[in-house]
Amino acid sequence: MQVTGPRRKNRPGSIFFICVLVFSTLVLTPIYIHQHGISRSEAALFIFYVLATSFSITVGYHRLFSHGAFKANYFVQFLILFFGAAAFEQSALKWSSLHRRHHQYVDTDLDPYNIKRGFFYAHVGWILFWKQPVNYDNVKDLQKNPLVMHQHEHYRLWSLTAGLGVPLLVGALTGHLLGAALLSIGARLFIVLNSAFFINSYAHTFGSRDFDPHSSARDHWLGAVLTNGEGYHNYHHRFPIDYRNGVYWHHWDPSKWMIWILVRLGLAWDPKTIPDTQINEARAAARISHIQASQA
């Protein structure tokens, strides 16, 4: 498989999009709220869209499609692909290809969001100022999924319908078109995109390395709060197949709770877990490695 690293290239479209998003969220939205307040329907649509799109990325794009940590029926897959497209983070196929490359080549030049290039690069710089070549050889399993391929081939239709069309339609029907645009499109995208970006920046910078002492990935409760549970990232890099990132019951991981609920409802099945003995062995080995490193 031919794998090449990112190339330096300004992306004017992405830079403009992010600038508009930041201005809209930090300037226009507070002015709108100050002048009009927030109606119940605006708040409900905003909260629904934040949850639906962020869970579609963490539960769906990440744990289901990128790692196969559980299986889900076509109805759940459709919802994930629909609201995942609304998060404007590319198709599930492209997202998964880049993410699998991140795991395979973490902390090297071939890692698309390599933290060694700095916090800003890993957060958003990799999208704004670099071109990331994509080689779909590492997602051949997903290419057999007709729903995934439909979303990939018609991504613009899916993302504009789910990300702009539906919230604007609901906003128009409830008499709050501008509020829907500012809150359920602008502010919601700002929150959900940053939440995903924090996995690559914050969760590779702050926290402990209790399971894999050699990776930059870290475990931190605040990282988990910021990222819908993905912040137990050191464990995740050590055992990416596990449907849990926060492996202990007290770890804040709403995404694992969502998968657990889907399984209980019969909409998903086969959630993968790593046996406790293997987890404890990894933890003990990491502890020894840290002690050795501190004595060296």
Ligand SMILES: [Zn+2]
């Ligand atoms: Zn990572």
Ligand SMILES: [Zn+2]
């Ligand atoms: Zn992952």
